[in-house]
Amino acid sequence: MTAADCLFCGIAAKTVPARVVHEDDALIAFEDIRPQAPVHVIVIPRRHLARVSDLAPAEASLVGQLVVVANQVARRLEIAESGYRLVINCNAHGGQTVYHLHLHLLGGRPMQWPPG
Numbered sequence: 231m232t233a234a235d236c237l238f239c240g241i242a243a244k245t246v247p248a249r250v251v252h253e254d255d256a257l258i259a260f261e262d263i264r265p266q267a268p269v270h271v272i273v274i275p276r277r278h279l280a281r282v283s284d285l286a287p288a289e290a291s292l293v294g295q296l297v298v299v300a301n302q303v304a305r306r307l308e309i310a311e312s313g314y315r316l317v318i319n320c321n322a323h324g325g326q327t328v329y330h331l332h333l334h335l336l337g338g339r340p341m342q343w344p345p346g
């Protein structure tokens with residue numbers, strides 16, 4: 231999978247439609263097409279990185295940026311007080327299906343633990 235045929239690169243480039251809830255120079259956030267909770271937003275870096283385990287120490291702040299945007303979106307969608315879950319799935323056993331680094335923001339209902 232390269233950036234050229236990556237679904238989320240397509241969303242970042244606006245060649246694939248999405249319901250965008252945030253964008254800036256580095257990141258874009260959009261509603262998940264198959265929501266698992268009343269609020270389910272995907273936050274991605276515009277730059278293609280296949281999985282979180284590919285993150286180099288020098289670019290560790292990228293994950294911090296994803297979290298900051300997720301927190302902002304949570305506040306705007308009024309789930310900050312009630313609470314929410316941030317998830318990054320990595321590879322097959324982690325449940326990753328789209329190989330472009332992304333953070334899930336899930337909220338609007340109580341979450342279960344342990345996860346499935």
Ligand code: AMP
Pocket residue numbers: 237246248260261262263264265272318319325326327328329
């Ligand atoms: P993961 O399983 O962690 O790789 O998450 C991928 C997520 O992307 C899933 O929750 C999918 O529902 C979501 N998804 C797949 N295609 C699209 C799309 N075209 N627009 C928005 N979300 C999508």
Ligand code: ZN
Pocket residue numbers: 232233236237238239240277278279329330
């Ligand atoms: Zn990509």
